[in-house]
Amino acid sequence: MRAIQITEFGGPEVLHVAELPEPSAGPGQLLVDVQRAGVNYADTHAVEDSYLSRSTLPMVPGSEVAGRTADGRRVVALTDGGGYAEKAAVQEYLTHEVLDGVTDEQALALVVQGLTAWHLLRTSARLAAGESVVVHAAAGGTGSLAVQLAAAFGAGRVIATASSKDKRDLALDLGADVALDAAPEDLKERLIEANGGRKVDIVLEMTGGPVFDASLAALAPFGRLVTYGMASRTPATPVEAAALMGRSRSVVGFWLAHCLGRPGMYREPMAELLAMTADGRLRPLLGGVYPLADAARAHQDLRARRTVGKLALDTTL
Structure with missing residues (x-):
């Protein structure tokens, strides 16, 4: 599968497309066919190893994905890295089904931001x-x-x-x-x-x-x-x-x-945010969708404050 992998720490220039083996779902996990991968400001810190949690090499960045499970459900999920890829193995308890009327990009805007x-x-x-x-x-x-x-x-x-x-x-x-x-x-x-x-x-x-x-x-x-x-x-x-x-x-x-894994701190507020988006009370601001291969440009634009709202990578491009 195609993924963005880094083999050295640095700025956006260290983000490169690589061909990697597909992940497999372990106990308590789901394999997601990723349609969109979310881009967060924290990703720019992870790539240069300046985030709160330390990064290890080689690394596929990305902490959130939206796509479909093997049985066809539309889901959005947090990941423990590995989101900038065509497929991702995610923890089932960090996976949430996406309501009708909510796009993949909108769902990605909710799961972290x-x-x-x-x-x-x-x-x-x-x-x-x-x-x-x-x-x-x-x-x-x-x-x-x-x-x-x-x-x-x-x-x-x-x-x-x-x-x-x-x-x-x-x-x-x-x-x-x-x-x-x-x-x-x-x-x-x-x-x-x-x-x-x-x-x-x-x-x-x-x-x-x-x-x-x-x-x-x-x-x-x-x-x-x-x-x-x-x-x-x-x-x-x-x-x-x-x-x-x-x-x-x-x-x-x-x-x-x-908040993850603590009762009432993930699934319940996520359900509220999705419901507010579905009925129009909340408007996630979408800042742009980049081809997967342009992950470096997304990071450049984010760090330069050229963007607004949520950024995502299209893993099909």
């Missing part, structure tokens, strides 16, 4: 009705869904940030109340101004560096900053316990891997 957005708001931030929510990278795969879910879950004000006017306009179209330039300069002051002069209750942050620092400074007492990425590849200023205690603020880390 959608679940992440859901848990950022429900599990980590514990959003209460009427609270203000800042969503950084609001035109991205997770951010675009977090904007919509925050509004659906009762946020009082949704403040989006994005790097271009087109992306900010898109965030407003998705339901944000206001959209700001993502530049870190004067970001604290601009977030407070966008919230009517009040500090904000919740920030969903995946950039790191000065954006993290400004976001933390903009938190109101009992505010929560949930960090789930470091796209800038720049570390934030270390957080002192006294600085949190003195203003009753919280910094919460989130990694989707810790």
Whole structure:
């Protein structure tokens, strides 16, 4: 079968098409004929071995697939790597049937980014009705869904940030109340101004560096900053316990891997997200489908912030 394999760590240039043996399904697994493979920002870290979990070589990247099982069911599934391929062996408990009216690309947008957005708001931030929510990278795969879910879950004000006017306009179209330039300069002051002069209750942050620092400074007492990425590849200023205690603020880390296998943290929210998509309450933003052989270009575009929404690879091309 065709797959994208890396034999050395690095940037997008290490992603190459290879002919590999087909995987076989072991106990508790299903073999999926992959139609679409999801591309996540975390994949760019895995390829250079800078992610939370360490990578080993040789490696087929990709943590999510959509396709059909041997008995013809349409499914979407998380994988333990190996997603950028024509076939993938997946754990049955991480496989979810796709509802009629939901496309493969939409389903892929939900299984990592959608679940992440859901848990950022429900599990980590514990959003209460009427609270203000800042969503950084609001035109991205997770951010675009977090904007919509925050509004659906009762946020009082949704403040989006994005790097271009087109992306900010898109965030407003998705339901944000206001959209700001993502530049870190004067970001604290601009977030407070966008919230009517009040500090904000919740920030969903995946950039790191000065954006993290400004976001933390903009938190109101009992505010929560949930960090789930470091796209800038720049570390934030270390957080002192006294600085949190003195203003009753919280910094919460989130990694989707810790939800898997825990009761109520995968299948139930996934079912809710699929139902919301099927009936039109949630609109996964689709950013583009690339031929499998163009995986490197997908990573280049993602890292350069040239994309919006969910990216996928078409394994049939």
